[in-house]
Amino acid sequence: MTLDDYNTHCARLPAASHVIQWGGAHVWKVGAGPGQTGKVFAVAGWGEDDALAVTFKCSDIVFEVLRDAPGCRPAPYLASRGMLWIQRTSDASVSDDELKSHLVESWRLGALALTKKRRAELGLADPAPGPDAAARRPRRSAS
Numbered sequence: 841m842t843l844d845d846y847n848t849h850c851a852r853l854p855a856a857s858h859v860i861q862w863g864g865a866h867v868w869k870v871g872a873g874p875g876q877t878g879k880v881f882a883v884a885g886w887g888e889d890d891a892l893a894v895t896f897k898c899s900d901i902v903f904e905v906l907r908d909a910p911g912c913r914p915a916p917y918l919a920s921r922g923m924l925w926i927q928r929t930s931d932a933s934v935s936d937d938e939l940k941s942h943l944v945e946s947w948r949l950g951a952l953a954l955t956k957k958r959r960a961e962l963g964l965a966d967p968a969p970g971p972d973a974a975a976r977r978p979r980r981s982a983s
Contacts, residue, residue, distance in 0.1 A: 841936045843892055846884050849940050853947045855962040856881075870950040871958050881950035882943050883915075887929045894939060895927040896946035902926070909933035 843866065850856055850868040857872045865885040872878025880897075887893030895915045898906070903924040906912040911932030915925035926942075928934050934942070951964045959965050 841892060841894065841931075841939055843884060845936070846882075846892065846894060846943075849943060850882055850947075853944065855951070855964055856947065868947075870947055871954045871962060871964075876958065879950035879953045881946040887927075891929060893927050893929045894943075895925055896939075896942050897923070897925050897949050898942060898946065899949075900924055902942070902945075906934065 847858065847866060851858065853868075853870070855870050857869050857878065859867050859869065859872075861867050862883070863885075865883050867880055868882040869878035869880050883895040885893055895918070903914070903919075903926060906926045906928075907914050907919075909932075911930035912926055912928050912934060914920070915923075915927040918925035928939055928942075931939075951959060951962075954962075954964070956965070
C-alpha cells in the first residue's frame, strides 16, 4: 500500500479527518472538529527500509492473531501501554485489501469511543458491528 492509497482509503470513511503530527506521521481521526479532538484510528509513517508502516486499533482477537505474524507487530508506544494496536510493516501476512478492512474496523472502534451525542451529531449514532463482534459479545447462559 502506498501512502496515497492509505490516505485515499481513510478519507472515504465518514467523519474522518487527517492531520500530520508526531514527527510527520499521517494521522487519521474520527469525530474531530471545532472544539473536538476526535479519536485516532490510523497512523502511517515510514518504518525500517523506508517502507510504509500503518498502525491501526483492533479487537483483542485480531491483536492476538497479528502480534507475532510476519510483517506485523504490536504498535510501538501504544501496545506497550496496554492498548490494542497493531503496526503492519509489510504485506507478508496482511494484504492491502485486508489492511483496508482493518482500517475500517479501527475507524468503527474509534467511532464507538466517541460520546453518543458526538456520534449523533456526526450521523454515526450506531456504527455497524465489526466482523468479530460475535466473539466480543458475552454469551448468555441457558436457564
